[in-house]
Amino acid sequence: MENSGISRGPRTLVIVVAITTLLIALHSVFSQLSAPEVYDADDTEIAVSPGDRFSVRVADDPAGGYHWIIAEPRPDPAVLKAAGGRVTTGGPPAGPARHLSFEAVRPGRTDLRLLRCRRCGTGAADEAGARSLNFRVTVR
Numbered sequence: 001m002e003n004s005g006i007s008r009g010p011r012t013l014v015i016v017v018a019i020t021t022l023l024i025a026l027h028s029v030f031s032q033l034s035a036p037e038v039y040d041a042d043d044t045e046i047a048v049s050p051g052d053r054f055s056v057r058v059a060d061d062p063a064g065g066y067h068w069i070i071a072e073p074r075p076d077p078a079v080l081k082a083a084g085g086r087v088t089t090g091g092p093p094a095g096p097a098r099h100l101s102f103e104a105v106r107p108g109r110t111d112l113r114l115l116r117c118r119r120c121g122t123g124a125a126d127e128a129g130a131r132s133l134n135f136r137v138t139v140r
Helices: 006-033
Strands: 035-038 045-048 053-059 067-070 080-088 099-105 108-117 133-138
Touching: 006 099, 053 133, 067 099, 080 108, 099 133
Parallel strands: 035 053, 045 133
Antiparallel strands: 053 099, 067 108, 080 099, 108 133
């Protein structure tokens, strides 16, 4: 048997480190591929597959007393369901943002309307400073 100059112990260590590095790289790629898609306020057409999770990112204005809600008419629950939300803080120029999360249920098309309001009760769309965003969501 020919001796390559590397004993069995260090060779095994090199193989283990190489395999570990490969697994970490694969995990990183798969995590990015499976991360929920993020759509911005100007992405009015959203196309996803059943089971996909995604979020809509909108500028947040907590100091002004405004917050975002899913407005009436609500999306068809057989096509799309709300899955929570979160706030991210960013430095200028982005500032804070609210991420409203959703899950695609089954194939179909539905409208998603978001409303920025203060009181958010009846007539909230007519409040001073209110703003609405409309999205067409297609689950294919």
